[in-house]
Amino acid sequence: MTKAPILRVYLEGSMLRSARAGSFNFMAVLRRAVEGAGWQVEWHETGHMARMAAPLRGGYALFHMEAPTHERALTFRRAYHYPFWQIEPVQQRWRFQVAKRSYDPATVDPEAAHTFAERLRTRVLPGPPPQRGKTVLVPLQGHIRRCRSFQSTSPVEMLDAVAATGRPTVATLHPREIYDDADHAALDQLAARYPNLKIGGDTMRILRDCAFVATQNSAVAFDGYLLGKPAVLFGQIDFHHIGLNVADLGVAEALARAETHAPDFDRYLFWFLQENSINASRPDAGARIIDAMRRGGWPIGTAPDA
DSSP states (O other): OOOOOEEEEEEOHHHHHHHHHTOOHHHHHHHHHHHHTTOEEEEEEOSHHHHHHGGGSSSEEEEESSOOOSTTEEEEEEOSSTTEEEEESSSOGGGSHHHHSOOOGGGSOHHHHHHHHHHHHHHHSOSSOOOOOSOEEEEOOSOTTOOOTTBSSOHHHHHHHHHTTOSOEEEEOOTTSOOOHHHHHHHHHHHHHOTTEEEOOOHHHHHHHOSEEEESSOHHHHHHHHTTOOEEESBOOTTOTTSEEHHHHOHHHHHHHTTTOOOOHHHHHIIIIIITSEETTSTTHHHHHHHHHHHTTOOOOOOTTO
């Protein structure tokens, strides 16, 4: 008798505990789908030693937001909001399958898209109707003085370019990033040069009434889509299709177009989340999980109920 392939899922902290308890919905759906396809599932705590040992073990591995460690491993992460997920062979979002796909708004039903987006807005970003103000929001991430391979400029250079337009500009700091003295000095120098630039503030409050978002690839820009806010993207990301991409347009042109840029945000959100992510609450979630694993190169069959 052939032994069933083993899928080891590597998780951290509360996520691991909820998966073992069966209360992590996406992992529960995944387990049913994988076991339905004839495989076994094991939960493991992630960490340096576990990741080093993973390539030496038989079977397959799935990591949460960590790079796959070998050719039989994939990674998964939330697609910005629950219950939407992605399973991919790479960690970088700009290399995800959805990032490579062409987007055509004409293929998306506008009424279904509006209903979907309105429900999502009400759930994840409740509040008064957003206004289109004058302020440009620049949500900073990490390594602000470096220009990395997926970026068109460094974040400090990005902020300089936005502030140089003369528009009211607010740059907010990421709560989970560490900024050193040189980082703060660079920001202070920009604030001293541009009287229209403010450093710090409540990102989500500013987002609701800003004019647009300028960012490398912050998830804040994706939330901005929910509130009808255009995004100027200085870096690569998976939700680039309706953004104004500096790599394609140049800095000046991208910033100039942002004033009047008005794609159909609801259609895009429906296409990105409902059509190109795994909605763990839908009946077809198990089949989509298996499809993603097969796209990632795993020889897993179709679950009987898929």
